Amino acid sequence: MTVPGERAIEHVAVVGGGLTGWSAAAALKRRLPELTVTLLAEAATAPGLIDHLPGALPSIHDFHADLGLGDGDAVHRTGAAYRLGTLMTGWATDRPDYVHGYGAHGPALPGGSFHLHWVRAQYDGAAPPFDQLAAGAALARAGRFATPVASSQDPFGRYGYGLTIDPPDYLAMLRAFAEHVGVSVDHRGVAGVAPTERGWVDRIVLDDGDTVRADLYLDCTGSAARLCAALDDEWEDWRRWLPCDRIIVASVPLRDAPSPLDRASAWAAGWRWSATGARSASEGIVYHADATTDDNARQMLSGATTGPMAFAAGTRPQPWRGNCVAIGEAATVIEPLGWSALHLVHSAIDRLITMFPDRELSGVEAADYNRQAHAEAERVRDFVLLHYAASSRPEPFWPQWREATLPASLEHSLALFRDRGRLPFYEHETFDRDEWLAVLIGQGVLPRRIDPLVRSYPAADAARHIAAWHAAIAAGVAARPPLAAFLGDPRQARPQ
Amino acid sequence: MTAAALTALLPHQCSVHLVESEAIGIIGVGEATLPHMRAFNQRLGISEAEFVTATRATFKLGIEFRDWGRIGDSYIHPFGTYGSGQGAVDFHHYWARLALAGHAVPPIEAFSFACALARQNRFALPSSDRQALSSTFDYAYQLDAQSFAPLLRRRAEAAGAQRTEGMVSAVERDGETGWITRLRLSDGRTIEGDLFIDCSGFRALLIGEALEEPFEDWSRWLPCDRAVALPCRTATAVTPYTSAIAEGAGWRWRIPLQHRTGNGYVYSSAHLSDDAAAARLGAAVEGEPLAEPRVLRFRAGRRRRSWVGNCLAMGLASGFLEPLESTSIYLVQAAITALIELFPERDIAATDRDEFNRLVDLEYDRVRDFLILHYHATTRTDSTFWHDVRSTPVPDSLAEKIELFRRRGRIVRYSEGIFRDASWIAVFTGQGIVPQGIDRRAERPALDDVARSMADLRDAIADQAARAPGHVAFLDRQRLAVAA
Numbered sequence: 001m002t003v004p005g006e007r008a009i010e011h012v013a014v015v016g017g018g019l020t021g022w023s024a025a026a027a028l029k030r031r032l033p034e035l036t037v038t039l040l041a042e043a044a045t046a047p048g049l050i051d052h053l054p055g056a057l058p059s060i061h062d063f064h065a066d067l068g069l070g071d072g073d074a075v076h077r078t079g080a081a082y083r084l085g086t087l088m089t090g091w092a093t094d095r096p097d098y099v100h101g102y103g104a105h106g107p108a109l110p111g112g113s114f115h116l117h118w119v120r121a122q123y124d125g126a127a128p129p130f131d132q133l134a135a136g137a138a139l140a141r142a143g144r145f146a147t148p149v150a151s152s153q154d155p156f157g158r159y160g161y162g163l164t165i166d167p168p169d170y171l172a173m174l175r176a177f178a179e180h181v182g183v184s185v186d187h188r189g190v191a192g193v194a195p196t197e198r199g200w201v202d203r204i205v206l207d208d209g210d211t212v213r214a215d216l217y218l219d220c221t222g223s224a225a226r227l228c229a230a231l232d233d234e235w236e237d238w239r240r241w242l243p244c245d246r247i248i249v250a251s252v253p254l255r256d257a258p259s260p261l262d263r264a265s266a267w268a269a270g271w272r273w274s275a276t277g278a279r280s281a282s283e284g285i286v287y288h289a290d291a292t293t294d295d296n297a298r299q300m301l302s303g304a305t306t307g308p309m310a311f312a313a314g315t316r317p318q319p320w321r322g323n324c325v326a327i328g329e330a331a332t333v334i335e336p337l338g339w340s341a342l343h344l345v346h347s348a349i350d351r352l353i354t355m356f357p358d359r360e361l362s363g364v365e366a367a368d369y370n371r372q373a374h375a376e377a378e379r380v381r382d383f384v385l386l387h388y389a390a391s392s393r394p395e396p397f398w399p400q401w402r403e404a405t406l407p408a409s410l411e412h413s414l415a416l417f418r419d420r421g422r423l424p425f426y427e428h429e430t431f432d433r434d435e436w437l438a439v440l441i442g443q444g445v446l447p448r449r450i451d452p453l454v455r456s457y458p459a460a461d462a463a464r465h466i467a468a469w470h471a472a473i474a475a476g477v478a479a480r481p482p483l484a485a486f487l488g489d490p491r492q493a494r495p496q
Numbered sequence: 497m498t499a500a501a502l503t504a505l506l507p508h509q510c511s512v513h514l515v516e517s518e519a520i521g522i523i524g525v526g527e528a529t530l531p532h533m534r535a536f537n538q539r540l541g542i543s544e545a546e547f548v549t550a551t552r553a554t555f556k557l558g559i560e561f562r563d564w565g566r567i568g569d570s571y572i573h574p575f576g577t578y579g580s581g582q583g584a585v586d587f588h589h590y591w592a593r594l595a596l597a598g599h600a601v602p603p604i605e606a607f608s609f610a611c612a613l614a615r616q617n618r619f620a621l622p623s624s625d626r627q628a629l630s631s632t633f634d635y636a637y638q639l640d641a642q643s644f645a646p647l648l649r650r651r652a653e654a655a656g657a658q659r660t661e662g663m664v665s666a667v668e669r670d671g672e673t674g675w676i677t678r679l680r681l682s683d684g685r686t687i688e689g690d691l692f693i694d695c696s697g698f699r700a701l702l703i704g705e706a707l708e709e710p711f712e713d714w715s716r717w718l719p720c721d722r723a724v725a726l727p728c729r730t731a732t733a734v735t736p737y738t739s740a741i742a743e744g745a746g747w748r749w750r751i752p753l754q755h756r757t758g759n760g761y762v763y764s765s766a767h768l769s770d771d772a773a774a775a776r777l778g779a780a781v782e783g784e785p786l787a788e789p790r791v792l793r794f795r796a797g798r799r800r801r802s803w804v805g806n807c808l809a810m811g812l813a814s815g816f817l818e819p820l821e822s823t824s825i826y827l828v829q830a831a832i833t834a835l836i837e838l839f840p841e842r843d844i845a846a847t848d849r850d851e852f853n854r855l856v857d858l859e860y861d862r863v864r865d866f867l868i869l870h871y872h873a874t875t876r877t878d879s880t881f882w883h884d885v886r887s888t889p890v891p892d893s894l895a896e897k898i899e900l901f902r903r904r905g906r907i908v909r910y911s912e913g914i915f916r917d918a919s920w921i922a923v924f925t926g927q928g929i930v931p932q933g934i935d936r937r938a939e940r941p942a943l944d945d946v947a948r949s950m951a952d953l954r955d956a957i958a959d960q961a962a963r964a965p966g967h968v969a970f971l972d973r974q975r976l977a978v979a980a
Contacts, residue, residue: 008936032936066584355906356936364899368908415847422837424851427910452509452839 007358009215010036013204014183015190015227016220017041018051019171020328020345023063024218026178027349030067032356037183038212040204043190048222048329049311051167052249054275054282055083055262055339057430058102058160063346069177078169079279081258081487082161084140086273086339090266091443092392096129098442099261100338101137103148103159105130105434107469109462112453115437116421117462120450126463128470130441134434135159138473140261145483155473162339164262164277166251186212193230200322201227215359217324218352223311225330234317241385242313243401244270244335246294249284250301257484264337268292268395271337272300278487286335291397311335315377320366325352332377337387340380340430347376347430376428382410383431383439389414390443414445421447497536497825498693498810500648501832503655504540506839512657513687514649515664515679527641527758528556528738528751528822530914531575531634536829540651545974550647551639552754554971555736557614559822563742564927566875571603571926572737573821576610576633577918580953588921589905589938590946592931599947604925606954608918609633612961614737619971620964629960636822638738638751638758660687664696667706675805676702690842691806693835694813703799703809710800717868717888718796719881720746720818724773725760725790729783736967740820741780742874744768745881747820748780754971756786762818765793767881794818796864802856803849808835815860820870823863826914830859859913865894866915866923873898873927898929905931 012035014025025039064074074080085101106114114133121127131137136159139145151157179185189207196202203211204227219227239245254276262275270287285297294308311333319331327348334340351372355365388401389410406414409426416422417440423433454462480486499514537547547553558574579587587607594601605611610633613619623630653659662681670677678688694702703709715721730752739750746763761777768776774789798815802808811828834855838848872890876882890898900906901924907917924930965973 007933033940353937354935355904357904358933362899362903364896364903365906367896368900368906412847412851416851419845419847420838422851424854449841452506453836455509456505456507 007360009357009359010034011214012037012216012218013212013214014039014218014220015204016044016222016330018044018048018220018222019167019174019342020048020050020222020330021218021220022171022174022178023342023345024220024327024349025183026174026181027063027067027353029178029181029183031353033182038214039178039183039185040188040190040206040212041185042187043204043226044221045224045226046222046309049247049309049333049336050328050341050345051171052247052284052306052309053167053336053339053341054164054277055086055273055336056163056165057339057343058162059343059346060163063350066350067177073173073177075163076278076487078166078173079277080163080165080170081276081278081483082145082260083164083262083275084136084145084159084161084260085262087141087261087263088265088387088439088442089263090393091271091387092390093394094392095442095444098129098438099131099134099137099140100435100438100442101131101134101140101159102161103134103136103434105437106133107155107465109454109457109465111455111457112451113421113433115441116447116451116454117457118441118466119421119447120454120459121463121466122446123450124459124463127466131438132473133466133469134438135473135476136161137438138477139480140259142477143257143259143261143482144477144480145260145486146480155469156476161260164258164275164282166277166280166282169279190226193227195230198322199231201231201324215323216357216361219324219326219330220328222329223333225316225326227324228316228319228321228326228330231321231324232318236315236317238313238315238334238381241404241407242335242381243288243388243397244286245312246289246297246308246310247284247286247336248294248298248301248305248307248309249282250303250305252281252283252303254279254281257482258487260483266391266393267300268393269297269397273336284336286337288397291395313381315374315381317374318366318370319348319373320352320369322366323361325369327352331373332380334377334380334384337384338380338431340384343430344377344380348373372428375426376430378407378409379426379428380430382407382413383436385410386414386436386439387443390440390445392444417447418445419448420451422451497648497828498695498832498835499652499657500540500655501536501836503652503657505836507655510691510839512652513689514652514657514659515662515681515687516649516659517663518661527644527825528559528638528749528819529636530822530826531636532826532829532914533636536832542647542651545977547639547647548637548971548974551637551641551644553637553639554734554752554754555619555967556636556638556738557610557619557633557736558738558922560614560735560737560739561742561870561923561926562739563876564740564747564870564874566928567742567878569926571922572605572608572611572614573919573922573926574605574608574610574614574633575635576608578604578607578921580629580632585935585938586905586907586917588925588931589934590950592905592934593938594943594947594950595930596932596934597943601950602954604921607950607957609957609961610635612957613964614735616961616964617733617735617967618961618964619736619967629957630964635736638753640753640755641825660685664701667702669706673805674707676706676807691808691840691844694807694809695811697812698794698816700799700809700813702807703802703804703813707804707807709804709809711795712797712800713795714797714864715795717864717890718818718871719764719766719885720762721793721795722765722770722773723760723762723792723794723818724770724777725758725792726774726777726781726788727756727758727786728781729786730757731783734968734971738822742876743776744879745773748777749819750782757781757783762820764881767879767884798857798860801853802831803852806844808852814856817860817863817867820867821863821915823914827859827863831856861893862910862913862915865891865897866919868894869898869923870927873924873929875928898924902929902932904933905935
C-alpha cells in the first residue's frame with residue numbers, strides 16, 4: 001500500500017493567460033491549495049475567441065461556487081448581467097423568432113414527455129408557441145428577471161440563467177482572485193517547449209533562456225496549442241460541418257437598459273449577435289470567409305471593431321497526453337453559437353480536478369478523460385450544427401449545410417425526432433433536452449407523427465393544462481421586475 | 497409483463513394477442529429483482545400490497561456475496577449509497593484515505609444504511625426526507641415468479657388482451673421481406689399480427705428458430721451454463737436480502753420468500769456434473785426440500801439484434817445472463833420500456849428498430865461487465881473452475897474500470913442504465929480491489945476529523961437501523977393492513 005501524497009503532483013504549470021489560463025490556474029489553486037500553480041500568462045500568441053465572447057451558460061455559477069466566489073465579486077463588480085436565453089431570429093425564414101432558454105417547457109403530463117403533448121396540440125392547431133411555455137424564455141422576452149422560486153411544481157421553479165459578461169472586466173476579476181489565492185504569475189514570454197523522448201513535455205523554455213519544469217502542464221494557449229503542437233499533430237477537422245471561420249467583434253456603449261435576452265440573428269453569410277451587460281454591450285459577426293468580404297461583415301457592426309479573427313473548427317482527439325492537458329481552444333474550437341466556450345473550459349477544469357492524477361500519470365485516467373472530453377465536444381458540435389442543418393434560408397451560403405452529410409450522432413438525433421419526437425440519450429451533453437427541443441421546434445422541425453404514448457391521455461385534458469400553464473407564466477412574468485431594476489436592487493442579491 | 501404493459505400503457509392503440517401454452521412451464525424458480533421493479537408496478541397501477549400478497553414476496557435490500565473474493569469473505573451489495581450523501585467528493589475516498597493511512601477501518605458496508613438494515617434482518621420503507629440517513633437506500637422484492645404471471649395475465653386480459661392457449665407449430669413469413677406474417681398453431685388455427693414479440697424463453701421460437709438471428713456467445717467470460725433449482729422450507733431467517741454463495745464450480749443462490757426459500761446452484765458443466773451439483777445443493781439447503789431438483793440449461797450471451805424486421809425478442813429469447821445480480825426481470829422491463837417509447841407504426845421505421853437494439857445492447861453489455869467482475873476479482877485457487885475464471889482476460893471496457901478504481905478510486909460514470917457508483921464500489925471493495933490512491937480533494941480535511949466523523953456516522957447508522965422493525969414483523973404488519 002502506498003501512502004497518499006508520496007507520489008502526489010506538486011507543481012502545475014498553466015501555460016497561457018486569457019480567460020482559459022486564468023480560470024484554470026485560479027480553480028486549481030483554490031480547490032487543491034497544496035499545489036504550486038505557476039501561470040505563464042504571456043504564453044499565448046494572441047487572445048482566444050473566448051476572450052471576446054459575452055455569453056456564459058448557467059454552469060458558470062457552479063464554477064463560481066466551487067471557487068467560493070459570490071455574485072458580488074463575480075457578477076456585480078465585473079459589470080456582468082444575468083441572461084435567460086438567446087432570441088434566435090432569421091434561422092428559419094418562414095418561422096417566427098424563438099428563444100433558446102434554460103429550463104423546462106410545460107408541465108409534466110401523464111403518458112409521455114411534455115413536448116409530445118405539445119406536438120399533438122400543435123397538430124390540432126391549439127398550441128401556444130413552444131417558448132411561451134418556458135418561464136425563463138418568457139421572462140427573457142419581457143426583459144424581466146428574477147431568480148427561480150424553490151418549487152419544482154411551479155413554472156417559475158424550473159429555469160436556469162447564465163451571465164452576460166464583459167470579458168476584460170471579468171478577466172481582471174479572475175486575475176485578482178487568482179493572485180489572491182496564491183497562483184504565482186510569470187510574465188516572461190515563452191520561447192518554446194522541449195519534449196522528452198517519449199513525447200511528453202520535458203520543460204518550457206522562456207524567452208530569456210530560463211526554463212520552467214512542472215509535474216503537469218496545462219496548455220491554455222488557444223488554438224495555437226503551443227505545448228500540444230510540439231508533442232503531436234493530431235487534430236480532427238470539423239470544418240465540413242461547422243461552416244463559419246471568421247469573427248469580428250465590437251464593444252459598444254450600452255444604449256438601452258440591459259436585457260436578459262441576447263440575440264443571434266442569421267444573415268446571408270452566417271450570423272450576428274448582440275448582448276448587453278450591466279455597463280456595456282457587445283456585438284459580433286460570425287461568417288464564412290467565402291460567403292462575404294471582411295469589409296462587408298465589418299460594416300454590419302457599429303463602433304470600434306476587433307478582427308477579423310480566423311478560426312478552424314475541430315478538436316484534438318487526445319487533449320490529455322502524458323503530462324500535458326489541453327484546455328479551451330487548444331483542445332476544441334467551436335464557433336460561439338450557443339455560448340459553449342467558457343462552459344467547455346469550466347467542464348475541462350472540473351473533470352481534471354475530479355480525476356487529478358499522481359506523478360505516475362498512468363494513461364488510464366487520460367484515456368477516460370479523453371473519452372469524456374471527446375464525447376462532450378462532439379455533442380456541442382452537433383448542437384451548433386443543428387442550427388445550420390435545420391435552417392431554411394435561401395442565400396447561396398445556406399442550403400449546402402442542410403444538404404451536407406451529418407455526423408452519425410446528429411443524424412440519429414434528427415432521424416428519431418423527425419419520426420416521432422424522441423430524442424436519444426447521450427452521455428456528456430452540454431445542452432439539455434429542453435434546449436434541443438427549443439431549437440428543433442423553434443426552427444420548425446416537427447415529428448412526422450404523434451407518439452402513441454400521448455394518445456393514452458385525452459387531448460382536451462392536455463390542452464387545458466397547457467392553457468393553464470401558459471396563463472400562469474404570463475401572470476408571473478408581469479409580476480417580476482425588469483432586469484435593470486433587479487440588478488439595481490440590493491435586496492435582490494443572489495443568495496449564497 | 498409485455499402484454500400487461502402494452503395494454504396498460506398504450507390502451508386502444510393496438511390489440512394484443514397472447515399465445516401461451518400451459519404445457520410450457522415458467523422458468524421462475526423464485527426470483528430476486530432490482531428496485532426498478534417497483535416503477536414497473538407503479539406504472540401499471542399494481543399496488544405494493546396486492547403485489548406482495550399475490551407473489552408471496554419479501555423485501556430485498558441487496559445481495560449478500562459469500563466466499564467470492566476468498567473463502568470466508570462476506571459483503572453486501574446494497575440498493576443504496578455509502579456515507580450520508582453529502583460533500584463534493586464521494587464517501588469512499590475518505591474511507592480509503594483512512595485505510596491507506598493505517599487506521600483500522602471497518603468494511604465499507606458499515607457506512608451503508610441498507611447494509612445495516614440487512615445485517616440486522618430489519619426492514620422499513622425509505623424516508624422521503626433527503627437529509628435523513630434512512631433515505632439513502634432503495635429496495636426491491638424477492639418473489640414467486642410463478643404467481644406473478646397469473647396476476648399480469650389477469651391485468652392484461654381485463655385491459656383487452658386476447659389470450660390463446662396453444663402451441664405454435666409453424667411461423668409463416670413473407671417471401672420478399674422475411675417478415676413474419678402469421679403463426680400457425682398445432683390445432684390448425686392461425687394468428688396474424690403486425691408485430692410479433694417473442695417471449696418464448698430459451699427456445700426463441702420466432703427470433704431464433706424462425707428468423708435464425710445469430711446468438712453472440714459470452715461463455716468465454718461467463719462459463720456457467722447450468723443451474724439446478726431446489727425450493728425448501730425456510731429453516732433460518734427470512735432475510736431482507738438474497739444470498740449468492742460462491743461454490744467450487746459456480747455459485748449458489750438463496751432467496752427467501754414468505755412461504756418457502758428458493759435455492760439453486762449455478763455451475764459450469766465443464767467443471768461439474770449435474771448429479772454432483774444436485775447432490776451439493778441437496779446437502780446445502782437449510783430445510784426440508786419441497787420438490788425434486790430441476791436442472792436448467794443455458795448459455796450466456798445475447799442475440800446480435802433483439803428486434804429484427806417485425807419480430808422483437810424479450811427476456812430469455814433475447815439473451816441470457818446468469819441471475820447473480822438479479823437482472824433477468826430488469827432486462828425484460830428495460831426492453832418493454834424501450835418498446836413502449838419506440839412503439840412503431842405498421843411499416844416499422846428502421847430508426848425505431850435500431851434505437852431499440854442500441855438501448856438493449858447497452859443494458860446487456862453493462863450487466864455483462866459487472867457480472868464478469870465477480871469472477872475476476874478473486875484470489876480463490878481451490879478448484880479448476882476458479883482458476884479458469886480468474887485467469888480469463890476480461891473485456892477492455894471492464895479492465896479499464898478496474899484500473900481506474902484501483903488507482904484512484906474512480907468510478908466510470910454513466911447516467912443511463914443500471915449499476916451505478918455504489919454497486920461498483922460494493923463489489924470492488926468486497927472482492928479485494930481497494931483504491932491505492934484517492935481524490936486529491938479528500939486529502940484536505942484533517943485526518944483526525946475524518947476519522948471522528950466516520951466513527952460517528954457508523955454509530956448513527958447502526959443505531960437508526962436498530963430502530964426499524966424486523967423484516968418478518970414488517971411483512972406481518974403489511975399483511976394485516978391488506979386484510980383490513
